[in-house]
Amino acid sequence: MVSAPVQVAPPVQAPARVRRLPRWVAPVAGVVAVVALYVAFRGKAVLPHDDDAAVFHWLNDARDWVDANRNSSPIFLYVVNYLRLGVSEIYTLIQGALVALGWPGLIGLAAGLGWLAGGWRIALVSLAGFAGVGVLGFWEASVDTLALTLSAVVLSLLFGIPLGIWTGRSPRVRRIVTPVLDVMQIMPTFSYLSPIVLLFLIGPASATFATMIYAMPPAIRITSLAIQRVAGVAVEASESLGATGWQTLRKVRLPLALNTIMLGVNQTIAAALSMVPLVALIAAPGLGVDLLRALARVNVGAALIPGVAIVLLAIVLDRMTRAAAQRRDGGGRARVVRWGGFAVLTAAGLVLTPVLAQEFPEQWHVQLVRPINDVVEWIETHWYTFTGFVNDVVAYGLLNPLQDVLTSAPWWLITAAVLVFAWRVSGPVAGVIAAGCLVGVAALQLWQHGMETLTIVLVASVITIAAGLALGVLAARSRWFAAGLRPILDAAQTMPSFSYLLPAVALFGNGRFTAIMASFIYAVPVVARLVEDGLRAVPPTVMEAAKSAGSTDRQLLWKVQLPMARGSLLLAANQGIVMTLAMVVIGALVGAGALGYDVVAGIAQQEDYGKGLAAGVALVLLGVMLDRITQGANGRRSPHKKRNA
Amino acid sequence: MKKLRLIAGVLVLGLSMAACGGAKVEDDSAAAPSASAAGSAGASAAGTVKIAINGWVGYEASAAVVSYLLEKELGYKVEKVTLAEEPSWQGMESGDVDVIIENWGHPDLKKKYIEEKQVAVEAGSTGNKGVIGWYVPEWMVQKYPDITDYKNLNKYADLFKTSESDGKGQMLDGDPSFVTNDEALVKNLKLDYKVVYAGSEAALIKAAKQATEQKKPLLMYFYEPQWLFNQVKLVKVNLPAYTEGCDSDPKKVACDYPPYDLDKIVSKKFADTGGKAYELIKAFQWTNDDQNAVADDITNNGMSAEDAAKKWVEANTAKWQAWMPK
Numbered sequence: 001m002v003s004a005p006v007q008v009a010p011p012v013q014a015p016a017r018v019r020r021l022p023r024w025v026a027p028v029a030g031v032v033a034v035v036a037l038y039v040a041f042r043g044k045a046v047l048p049h050d051d052d053a054a055v056f057h058w059l060n061d062a063r064d065w066v067d068a069n070r071n072s073s074p075i076f077l078y079v080v081n082y083l084r085l086g087v088s089e090i091y092t093l094i095q096g097a098l099v100a101l102g103w104p105g106l107i108g109l110a111a112g113l114g115w116l117a118g119g120w121r122i123a124l125v126s127l128a129g130f131a132g133v134g135v136l137g138f139w140e141a142s143v144d145t146l147a148l149t150l151s152a153v154v155l156s157l158l159f160g161i162p163l164g165i166w167t168g169r170s171p172r173v174r175r176i177v178t179p180v181l182d183v184m185q186i187m188p189t190f191s192y193l194s195p196i197v198l199l200f201l202i203g204p205a206s207a208t209f210a211t212m213i214y215a216m217p218p219a220i221r222i223t224s225l226a227i228q229r230v231a232g233v234a235v236e237a238s239e240s241l242g243a244t245g246w247q248t249l250r251k252v253r254l255p256l257a258l259n260t261i262m263l264g265v266n267q268t269i270a271a272a273l274s275m276v277p278l279v280a281l282i283a284a285p286g287l288g289v290d291l292l293r294a295l296a297r298v299n300v301g302a303a304l305i306p307g308v309a310i311v312l313l314a315i316v317l318d319r320m321t322r323a324a325a326q327r328r329d330g331g332g333r334a335r336v337v338r339w340g341g342f343a344v345l346t347a348a349g350l351v352l353t354p355v356l357a358q359e360f361p362e363q364w365h366v367q368l369v370r371p372i373n374d375v376v377e378w379i380e381t382h383w384y385t386f387t388g389f390v391n392d393v394v395a396y397g398l399l400n401p402l403q404d405v406l407t408s409a410p411w412w413l414i415t416a417a418v419l420v421f422a423w424r425v426s427g428p429v430a431g432v433i434a435a436g437c438l439v440g441v442a443a444l445q446l447w448q449h450g451m452e453t454l455t456i457v458l459v460a461s462v463i464t465i466a467a468g469l470a471l472g473v474l475a476a477r478s479r480w481f482a483a484g485l486r487p488i489l490d491a492a493q494t495m496p497s498f499s500y501l502l503p504a505v506a507l508f509g510n511g512r513f514t515a516i517m518a519s520f521i522y523a524v525p526v527v528a529r530l531v532e533d534g535l536r537a538v539p540p541t542v543m544e545a546a547k548s549a550g551s552t553d554r555q556l557l558w559k560v561q562l563p564m565a566r567g568s569l570l571l572a573a574n575q576g577i578v579m580t581l582a583m584v585v586i587g588a589l590v591g592a593g594a595l596g597y598d599v600v601a602g603i604a605q606q607e608d609y610g611k612g613l614a615a616g617v618a619l620v621l622l623g624v625m626l627d628r629i630t631q632g633a634n635g636r637r638s639p640h641k642k643r644n645a
Numbered sequence: 646m647k648k649l650r651l652i653a654g655v656l657v658l659g660l661s662m663a664a665c666g667g668a669k670v671e672d673d674s675a676a677a678p679s680a681s682a683a684g685s686a687g688a689s690a691a692g693t694v695k696i697a698i699n700g701w702v703g704y705e706a707s708a709a710v711v712s713y714l715l716e717k718e719l720g721y722k723v724e725k726v727t728l729a730e731e732p733s734w735q736g737m738e739s740g741d742v743d744v745i746i747e748n749w750g751h752p753d754l755k756k757k758y759i760e761e762k763q764v765a766v767e768a769g770s771t772g773n774k775g776v777i778g779w780y781v782p783e784w785m786v787q788k789y790p791d792i793t794d795y796k797n798l799n800k801y802a803d804l805f806k807t808s809e810s811d812g813k814g815q816m817l818d819g820d821p822s823f824v825t826n827d828e829a830l831v832k833n834l835k836l837d838y839k840v841v842y843a844g845s846e847a848a849l850i851k852a853a854k855q856a857t858e859q860k861k862p863l864l865m866y867f868y869e870p871q872w873l874f875n876q877v878k879l880v881k882v883n884l885p886a887y888t889e890g891c892d893s894d895p896k897k898v899a900c901d902y903p904p905y906d907l908d909k910i911v912s913k914k915f916a917d918t919g920g921k922a923y924e925l926i927k928a929f930q931w932t933n934d935d936q937n938a939v940a941d942d943i944t945n946n947g948m949s950a951e952d953a954a955k956k957w958v959e960a961n962t963a964k965w966q967a968w969m970p971k
Contacts, residue, residue: 051828052896067762081668201739202732280727283741289727296700296820297944298847370947395808510843511809588821590844591809597821597842604729604822606753607895 027424034417038409045410046448051611053445059610066198080199088205090155095147101353103139103360107131108349110316115341118323123345129316136368138287138309139360145286146313148204148279149272152211156268160216161261164223165249174224181217186578186623189214189278190585190599191616197282197603198613207275207284215272222264226257262325269317276310277498278586281603291498295589300502301372307499314494376506383507391513398459399512406451411442414451422629430628437625446611446618452594453584454622460516460580464523465573471524472531472572473557482532489525497522497583505590515587515596523579527572534568535561574630581623595619694915694922695724695743697733700820701846703870704747705950706939707771711746711929713954714965721922729822734758734910737765743915744768744926747907749775749824759910766916768909768923772930775905776869776881777824779816782856783878785863795834795884802837804862814838817865819849826898827866830884833899838864853877870933872941924970931964 070076098106107130114126133142167174192213200206230253238252254261280288287306294303406414415438423431441450475482497518504517538561546560562569588596595615602612694715696708708725715721726733726742734754736742758765781792791797802814809815816838818827827840843849849865850873856863857877867879884901891900909926916923935957942953958965 067757077668085668197732197735201741202728202735203739203741281729283726283728283732283736285726293698293727296845296847297702298845298851392808400808400811505848510848511841513808588844591842591848593809593842601821604731604820606731606757 030420034413037413038405041410041413043408045412046408047411047442047445049448050445053611053614055443055445055614056610059613060607063198063609063613084200084205087151087155087200087208088203091147091151091204091208094151094154095144098143098147101350102356103134104352104356105346105349106143107134108352109346111349112342112344112346114316114320114323115345116324116338117320118326119338120341122319122323123341125319126316129312132312133309134360135366136305136309136312137360137366138290138306141285141287141290141306142309142313145273145276145288145310148207148211148284148286149269149276149313149317151204152208152215152272152275153265153269155208156212156216156219156272157265160219160264160268161223164220164261164264165227165253167220168224168227177220181220182627183620183624184213184217186627187213187620188582188585188623189275190582190588190596191619193278193282194599194602194609194613194616202283204284206282207279210279210282211272211275214275215268218267218271219264222267223257223261226260226264227253229260230256259325262321266318266321266325269321270314273310273314273317274496277496281600288498291496295498295502298502298505299369299373300376300506301369303499303502304372305368307496310496311491311494376503380506387507388509391508391511394459394513394516395511399455402459403452403455406455407448411438411447415439415442418625418629422625426629426631430631433628434625437621437628440621441618444614444618444621446595446598446614449594449598449615450618450622453581453596453619456512456515456584456587456592456594457577457581457622457626460519460523460584461573461577463516464520464580465527465576467520468524468527468572468576469531469569471528473535475528475532476535476561477557485528489528492521493525497586501586501590510591512587512592514590515584515592518587518590519580519583522583523576526579527576530568530572530575531565534565534572537568538564570630574627577626577630578623581619581626585619595622692920692922693722693724694919695726695736695741697736697742697745698725698727699730699733699745699747700727700822701868702872702940702944703773703936706936706943706953707746707773707929707931709943709950709954710931710939710957710965711744711926713951713958714925714968715922717958718969719921719925729820730824731822734765737910737912738762740912740914743912743919745910746926746929747771747773748910749777749905749907750903751824755910764913765910766913768911768916768927770930771907771909773870773907773933773936775907777902777905778867779827779864779882779884780853780867780879781862781864781882782853782860783880784857784860786880793880793882795836795882798864798882799835799837801862805838805864807841809841810839814864816840817849817852817863818842819866820845823866824902825866826892826895826902829896829898833897834884853879870936870940872937872944875937875941876945921970925968928968928970930968935961935964 066076070081101109107127110126110130111123115123133139163177167177189210193210196206196210196213200209234252234256235248238248243251276284276286277288277291280286280292287310290306291303294300294306415435418438419431419435421431422434438450441447471485475485500518500521501514504514504521508514508517542560542564543556546556551559584592585596585599588594588600595618598608598615599612599619601608602610602615696712698705698708712723712725715723726736728736728742730745730749730751731754733742733745734751734757737745737758755767759767779795785792789797789801792801798814805814805816806812807815814837816827816831816836818825818840819842821842821844830836831838831840843852849867852863852865853867853873854877855861864882867873873879885899887901887903892898892903909929911919911923911926919926939953939957942948942956943950946953948956
C-alpha cells in the first residue's frame with residue numbers, strides 16, 4: 001500500500017513577505033474606527049424622517065405653479081403642450097392603424113414581416129406569438145401595448161440614431177453624452193414618473209416619454225459604437241474618391257454599420273417593452289393595466305397571463321429584429337422570394353380581416369387563471385409555516401439589525417465611511433461622487449427613508465449575488481447544469497418583473513422580504529450569466545498549466561478561475577446591485593415602504609407630491625452611488641443592459 | 646440687411662405662433678373623440694365614455710353596472726382607465742377621464758378641480774354611505790373587551806408587533822392612494838404604533854381573513870360598503886368622535902373619519918356634451934347592499950365584472966329603469 005502524499009504544497013505560492021505592514025491592516029483599522037465612532041456617536045446627528053420638510057413644500061409649490069400656469073405660461077403653450085399633443089397624436093395614429101388592420105390583418109402583417117426578416121422560421125414565430133396573445137384573451141390590451149411600444153421606439157430611434165451617429169464621430173460629444181446616458185440607465189424607472197406627469201399629465205403621451213427615457217440609451221450607445229467600428233480604410237477610400245462628408249456617411253458609414261444598428265433597435269424594443277407595467281401607473285393603456293389590477297386583487301393567475309402576453313410580444317419582436325440584423329447575401333431571386341412571401345402573408349391576413357369577426361373569437365381563449373390560482377392556494381396553505389419562518393429569519397436576523405445600525409448612525413459617519421470605501425475600491429472620483437450622493441439624500445430631508453431603502457437593497461444584493469455566484473460557478477463547471485439552467489434564466493429575464501411580485505406576495509405576504517424575493521428572481525439571471533461567462537473565458541492554457549501543477553478542483557476555482565474572472569465578477573456585482581435597486585422600489589406596491597412608498601404616494605396623493613418627487617431624486621442618487629462604488633474597480637462597464645420593471 | 650431680414654422673419658414666425666395662441670391642454674379633448682372614433686371603428690355612433698377605475702372592488706361594482714347599462718341599453722362604448730384616486734381627477738383636466746363613479750370626500754380636490762380649474766363638476770350622490778375607520782377582528786373584542794377604545798390601544802401594542810413594525814404595534818393600511826389620516830392619528834393620539842401599508846384592498850382582506858381564521862391579532866384600516874362584512878366579523882375601534890372641521894388640517898387630525906356621502910364626479914366637458922350618458926350617470930343611485938351584492942359576485946363567485954353587472958341588472962329592472970334618460 002502506497003501511503004498518500006503527506007500534503008501537496010499549493011501550486012500558487014504566496015508572495016514572499018515584504019517588510020511592511022500586511023495588507024489587511026488598513027481595512028481592519030478602518031472598520032475598527034467606524035465601529036468605534038458608531039458606538040461613541042450612536043443616535044446623535046441622525047436625521048429622523050419629517051413629512052413636513054421645507055423641500056417638500058417647495059416642490060409642492062412648484063407643482064402648484066405649473067398647474068396654475070399650464071395654459072398660460074409660454075413654455076407650456078409653445079413647447080410642452082405641443083410635445084404632448086404631438087406625441088399623443090403619434091400614439092393615436094399607430095394605435096388606430098393597428099386596430100384598423102383587424103386581428104387577422106395584424107397577425108398576417110407580423111408573419112409577413114417575420115418572413116421578410118428571416119424566412120419561414122421567423123414568420124412562424126411571429127404567427128404563433130401574435131396568435132398566442134389572442135388565445136390568452138388579451139388581444140386588445142396587447143394592441144395598445146404594441147402601439148405604445150412602437151411609438152416610443154419610433155421616437156427613440158428618430159432622436160437616438162442621429163445622436164448616436166454624432167456621438168460616434170465626435171469624441172467631444174461622446175464625453176458629454178456618455179455620463180448622461182449612464183444616469184438615464186441607472187435611474188430607477190419609478191423615479192421619473194412624477195416629473196413627467198407634472199409636465200405632460202397622465203395618459204399615453206406621458207407614458208411614451210417615460211418609456212423613451214429608458215429605451216433611448218441603447219439606441220444611442222449601439223449606433224455610436226457601430227459608427228466607430230466602421231473601418232477607416234473604407235472611409236478613406238470614399239473620401240479619396242471625392243465624396244462629401246454627407247455622401248460618405250450615407251453611402252459608406254451607415255450601410256457598413258447597419259447590422260449593428262439593427263441590434264440597437266432590438267435592444268431599444270426590449271427596453272421599451274419592459275416599461276409596459278410601470279407606465280400603467282400613469283394611465284397608459286395596455287397589458288400593464290391588467291397586471292396592476294391583478295396586483296390589487298392579489299390574483300397570481302391574473303397577473304401571470306398578461307405577463308406571458310408581454311413575453312410573447314417581446315420574443316416576436318426580438319427574433320424579428322435579430323434576424324433582420326444578420327447580414328444576408330443572395331441575389332435577385334432571394335429578394336423576390338422575401339418580398340413575395342411578405343406580400344402573400346400580409347395580403348392573406350388583410351383579406352381575412354373583413355371575413356372574420358371584429359374581435360378575437362372568445363371561444364379560442366384558453367382559461368389558465370383558475371388552475372394557476374389553485375396551485376398557488378395549495379402552496380399558500382401548505383407552505384405557510386415555512387415561508388413565514390423564512391420571512392421572519394431574514395427580517396429579524398438581517399433587515400432589522402442592519403436598518404437599526406444605518407438609521408441610528410450619525411449621517412456624517414456613514415457618508416465618511418462610504419467616501420473612504422468607494423475611494424479604496426474605485427478611486428478618488430468615485431469616492432467623492434458616492435459621498436456627494438449621500439449628502440444629496442440628506443439635503444433632500446429623506447435620510448431615514450434613504451437608509452431604509454439602502455438596507456433592503458444591500459440585503460437583497462447579498463442574497464442575489466451569493467446565489468448568482470453559486471449558480472454561475474456550477475454552470476461553468478457542468479455543461480448539463482448549464483443546459484438545464486439556461487431556459488429557466490431566459491424565462492426569468494423576459495418575464496416582466498411585476499409578474500413576480502405576486503407569487504412572492506402569495507408565499508411571503510406583504511412586506512420587505514417579498515420585495516427582496518421579487519428582485520432576487522429579477523436580478524439573479526444576469527449575475528449568474530456574467531459569472532458563468534467570466535469563468536468560461538479563463539484561457540484553457542492557464543487551466544491546463546494549473547492542473548499539470550497538481551491543483552485540485554477547489555484550488556483551481558479559488559486560485560485561478562475566480563481571480564482571473566475578477567472583471568466579470570465585479571460587473572456581475574454591479575449589475576446585481578443596480579437591478580436590485582430598480583426592483584426593490586417596485587416592492588413598494590406590496591408594502592416594502594421607504595423611498596419607493598414615497599414615490600407611489602407622491603403620484604397618488606397631492607399633498608405628498610413634493611415628497612414623492614424628492615424621493616425619486618433620492619433614488620437616483622442612491623443608484624449613482626451604488627453604481628460608482630461597484631463599477632470603478634475594473635474600468636468601464638460592458639454595454640450589457642440592465643432591464644427594468 | 647441680411648440680419649434685418651432674419652429678424653423680420655423671426656418676428657413674423659413669432660407673431661404667427663402667437664396668433665395660434667399656443668396649445669392648451671384642453672385642446673387635447675378635441676383630438677380625443679377622433680381618436681376614439683378610429684379606435685372603435687364599426688361601434689355604434691353614440692360615442693365613448695371614459696370611466697376611471699379606482700382600486701377597490703366596491704368602486705368596480707358601481708362602474709360595472711353603469712358601464713353595462715351604457716353599453717347595452719344606450720349603445721355607448723366604455724373605456725375603463727385604471728387609476729388611483731387623485732390621478733383620476735387629473736384625468737379630467739387631461740381629457741383621459743370623463744367619470745369618477747364613486748368619490749370619497751376629497752374637499753381639497755373638489756376645490757382645485759371644480760372651483761378653481763373648472764374642469765370637473767359634481768354629478769350627485771351614488772346613494773352609498775361610506776364609513777372609514779380602524780377595525781379589529783371580533784375574537785379580539787371578546788378576549789380584550791376594552792380594546793375598542795383607542796385609549797387602551799397602547800396597552801395592547803405588543804400584541805400587534807410584526808417584523809415590519811419597528812418594535813411598535815402594527816397599524817395596517819391599504820393602498821397609498823386611499824383616503825387616510827392614519828399616520829397623523831397615530832402621532833397626534835400618541836399611539837405606540839407604526840402605520841404599515843399593505844399596498845392594496847386585497848391585501849387588507851387577506852389579512853382580515855387570516856386574522857379571523859388563525860386568531861392572529863390585527864388592527865387595520867377598513868371601510869364600508871364592503872362585501873367582506875358578510876363573511877368576516879370586524880369591530881370598529883372608537884377614535885375621538887368626529888366633529889365638523891376637526892380634520893381640516895391634515896397634519897393635526899386627532900379625530901375619527903367623517904361619515905361619507907359617496908358621490909359622482911364628471912368632467913366639465915362630459916357634463917356639457919355627454920348627452921344621455923351624462924343623464925344616466927347623474928341619475929344613478931343605489932344602496933350599499935346593491936353594491937355589495939355585485940362586488941361579492943365579482944370577488945367571490947368568480948364572475949367577470951360584466952357578468953356580475955348583468956346579473957344585478959336582470960334582477961333589479963325597476964331600479965335601473967328609473968335612471969334611464971327619458
